[in-house]
Amino acid sequence: MNTAHRGAMLECVQGDITQQPDMDAIVNAANGALLPGGGVAGAIHRAAGPGLVQECRKLAPIHPGEAVSTGGHRLPNRHVIHCLGPVYGVDEPAAALLASCYRQALRLAEQQGLASVAFPAISTGVFGYPLEPAARIAVNTVKATLAECPGIKRVRFVLFSAADLACYRRVLAETGE
Known part of the structure; x- marks a missing residue:
């Protein structure tokens, strides 16, 4: 499912976040130490190789x-x-912290002159955030933040399962223009 918002295309796909070659940046649902782990972080670190761990060491910890x-x-x-x-x-406040992730990621992409960003469903795995509320925060925050990020032309939500994809598609359709 694709929808346009503020000059940017918003997409939802089921797939592997490390296999998005047409995107300038992918987002890692990281741990505070920025180390390889399970889930998205583990997959990204495995695909990126040891250089990513070395670069992350200088930036950790994050909150x-x-x-x-x-x-x-x-x-x-x-x-x-x-x-x-x-x-x-x-x-806590969980909703504000989750929204901050999406906002900060888009702002970094804009500052770096990137035109496309792919997000996983941040915090919905081992961090336990319920999927539908997380999807609403993700979609609404991305839409609101695009106003200050005119260089971003594509945002893709890359979901692990068919159920996750269906939820994000439903939320995106409900929040349409």
Whole structure:
């Protein structure tokens, strides 16, 4: 599903975040130490190779709601933007911290002159954020932040499962223009 908003195309696809060669940057649902782990962070670090860990060491630690940018290393993307989402029920205010991840990532992309960014469903894995509220925060925050990021022309939500994809598509359709 694709929809246009403020001159940018918003897309939802099911797939692997490390296999988005047409995107300038992908977003890592990182841990605070910016180290390889499970889920999205593990997949990105495996695909990017050891250079990513070395570059991340200089930037860690980060706190919930923050984002930092690195090179893509062996990934097909020029950049990886690392966001630390909130652990649901622990890091509060969770909704504001999650929204900050999306806002900060888009602002970094804009500052670096990037035109396209692919996001996973930040905080919905081991961090336990319920999918539908997380999807609403993601979509609404991206739409609101695009007003201050005119250089960004494509935002893609890359979802792991068919159920996640269906949820994001529904939310995107409900928040249409």
